[in-house]
Amino acid sequence: MPSIAVFNMDRQKVGEVELSEEVFNTEIKEYLMHLALRIQLANRRAGTVKTKTRSEVAGSNKKPFKQKGTGNARQGNVRAPQYPGGGVAFGPRPRDYTLSMNKKARNAALRSALSFQFKNERITVMDKLDFDAISTKGFVGFMKRFEIERSLIITDNFTHNLQLSCRNVPHIKLLKHDALNIHDMLKYKNIIITQSAVQSVEGALQK
DSSP: OOEEEEEOTTSOEEEEEEOOHHHHSSOOOHHHHHHHHHHHHHHTOOOOOOOOOTTTSOOOOSOSSOSSSSSSOOOOOTTSTTSTTOOOTTOOOOOOOOOOOOHHHHHHHHHHHHHHHHHTTOEEEESOOOOSSOOHHHHHHHHHHTTOOSEEEEESSOOHHHHHHHTTSTTEEEEEGGGOOHHHHHHSSEEEEEHHHHHHHHHHHOO
16 A cells, blocks of 8 residues: 655654555546546536527617618517617527536545545645644744645645645645545645545445
8 A cells, every 4th residue: 555654744764654555546447537537627617597588678679760661671670689778689598508427436446536635745734734823924833834725725624824825826826635535636736735635535435
C-alpha cells in the first residue's frame, strides 16, 4: 500500500499514513473524470432563460396598414419579430439540463481524480487543521510554510476559526469530506487533507 507523510501546522513531519491502493493509487480513467465533470457543470444550469414570442408581448393585433395597394410588404401586426419591441423568433425556452451518473461510476471518477493528484505529489496530509483565533494572516503564513497555493482543503469537520480565517484568501476552498466533487478536485492544483478525512474518504469510496 502507498504511504504519505503526515505534517503538523509547523510543517514538521509527525508520522506517516498508509493510503488505500484502490482510492489513491488506482488506474486513472480520464473519460470518467470528463463525464463526471460535464454532468456536474450541466446540473448547475438553471435552464430558466426565456424570451417572449409574438403572442406574449404587449401590442395591438391591428394591421399597421391595409394588405394591398400601399407598395409595402404585407404585415400582420406590430408584435411581429421584425418590429422594435416585437416578439423574439426562435428564442430560448425553459428547459431541464439535468444529467445523471450512477454512483459506481461517480465514485470511480473521484478515485481517479485522487489518484491523479497523489501520483503528481499534490496531496498534503495534516494531523489536524485548526487555529486558536480567527486570523487570515495566520492562515496565509501556514500556506507559505508549505509553499503551496490554489488549494482545496478537505476536513472531517472544519471549525469556525478555520472557516473564517481562510474565506478571504483567494484560490482557497474549504470542503467537508462528504462534499467532495470532481470539479473542485480538478480546479485546484493542490489538496490539503486531514488524516481523519483521509479515512472518511477511503470509507466512502472503497469498492
